[in-house]
Amino acid sequence: MLTDEFDPMKGEMLRVMDEEGNVDPSLMPKLSDDVLLKAYRNMLLTRMADDKAVKLQRQGRLGAYPPSKGQEASQLGPAMALKEGDWLVWAFREMGALLWKGAPLQTLYLYWMGNELGNVYPDGARITPAVVPVGSQIPHAVGIAYASKLRGEKDVTLAYFGDGATSEGEFHEGLNFAGVFHTPNVFVCQNNQFAISTRREKQSASASLAQKAIAYGFPGILVDGNDVLAMYAAAKEAVDRARKGKGPTLIESFTYRMSDHTTSDDWRKYRSKEEVAEWERKDPLKRFKAYLIAQSILEDDELLVKEMTEIVEKAAAEAEAVPAPSRSDVFAHTYAEMPPYLKGQLGGGGK
């Protein structure tokens, strides 16, 4: 068990692939070349789609947007461990995970463009909508998992949240419930070192966030979040554990937000260029690409970049072509049945 081998209380961190893309064979998870290539495609698409979103925002074609840059591996690894019937509960910075789980890119763009249809995923996708109130989705994940367990289904619920979210009461309440009810949950804390301007050290005096699991009575593991193989390996073990009825796991992904908190933010106010450059060296895409090339799984990604550019442009155009909600759209879903006075307001009667 990786959770036995890597003790968060001792600061031990799981890493399969180093910064140059060299892999420790004893830790390498079982993944076919096809899946490895698909993983790289996802990370590249996420990087490029993210960049496009920022550009669209700058042109006034998309609203405030929280970039994923630097967290592609951290997002993707856990999602790769899911089966179709498993649930994905996200916060707002997990584009890569959603794309893997089957959310169309144009739908994700649509949400950030300010259209409620951006919360509508393909039928049966088992993805909850974006959650802006930090940490509030964590208890939902426990409830979803409880419902699966109650019906004797083997589905697992994976929840993402940030380092900042661990300070909210709902993090404590959610993880405590998961421990008590022994629910099939995997919690992934994307520790990107910041909550807006607030550094991880100011968020919690705990040496690691992974170690918080111990207090809730289940395993926690600290993982190099820029190593997609390690993120997958830790999550695969956790998902299997949950599916076997052996309870929840907390995974702390140690990563870095390479870009601004959102397009409204300016990271230069609270961190140095040197610090960011240091993490650019650890770029999750670079190291995975180096590994794939060394293994002859990938030759070069020039063609892929071209292909992804087309996908991104097409998705952006499709999202922009969706009409804004009509007046009746914004009224229609307030209740299952519209109260008479609301019909009056919709009609513009003003009463």
Added chain:
Amino acid sequence: MMMNMVQAINSALAMEMERDPSVVVLGEDVGVDGGVFRVTEGLVDKYGEARVIDTPLAESGITGMAIGMAFNGLRPVAEIQFMGFSYLTLNQMINHAARMRNRTRGRITVPMVLRMPYGAGVKALEHHSESTEALYAQIPGLKVIVPSTPLEAKGLLTSAIRDPDPVIFLEPTRSYRMLKEEVPDGEYLVPLGKARTVQEGDDVTVVGWGAMIPLIQRAVANLQASVEIIDLRTISPMDSETVVESVKRTGRAVVVHEAPRSFGPGAEIASRIYEGAILKLEAPVERVTAPDITVPLSKGEDHYYVNEQMIRDGIERTLRF
């Protein structure tokens, strides 16, 4: 100095921190970052990390800690990043801050301010456009203030910080950088609980607050009718005298708020007008508000937000009644 509302609030905070060492500022990103709207910009450099406190991300914790600070001689000004996240403070504000004076028969009090940006009209992200002042206004023991201009913001916040009771200070996001006006660099106070007559008139009284005030001013600028505009400033405890006296003269009233209609402050104001001026009324009190729906995301926001035409239509209806 010419200031926008962000600068005016910053100036009030700086003045009060300078004047009174017991004033502290706490919240998410209020230190190095100067707050996500830059309202607390520069304060940490002047007053240090012990008095300008970057907290972990926890609204209930921020509020509960501020309450404890107030128990023990400090005057905390806590920032909640957006009103949509202030619901996590309700347990602390309602069960503790609002009632401590009463529970201890005045022995323990909570002189604190809970500041937050509020309101729609800026096409922001989900949960960043709320206008739920009525939630707080219904709680006895809490004061609820909404400034409408930079000058007002400086004066009202200064009074709020010095007030002996807990104050919810709601800053209209839409007005933060909308307008600059002359604001004194030095001390400037506007009393809490007193409405302001923005413009005198004889035909109809229009009551509003916050971001609605400039909207009302623009809406009535070219009307034939003589319109009296009242900026309520304090939602609770409400200055109904100013409103009722005005309506007694004009005989007609329109209340404008950006919160949804049902159970909104407009209902309370209308009630007080009926209680105080029923025999002088020439028309029912008109309410111009948002509809009773969830604030739409940015693409649908215009279906929600009060506009000038709606205000003119409301005035028209009362005049024609």
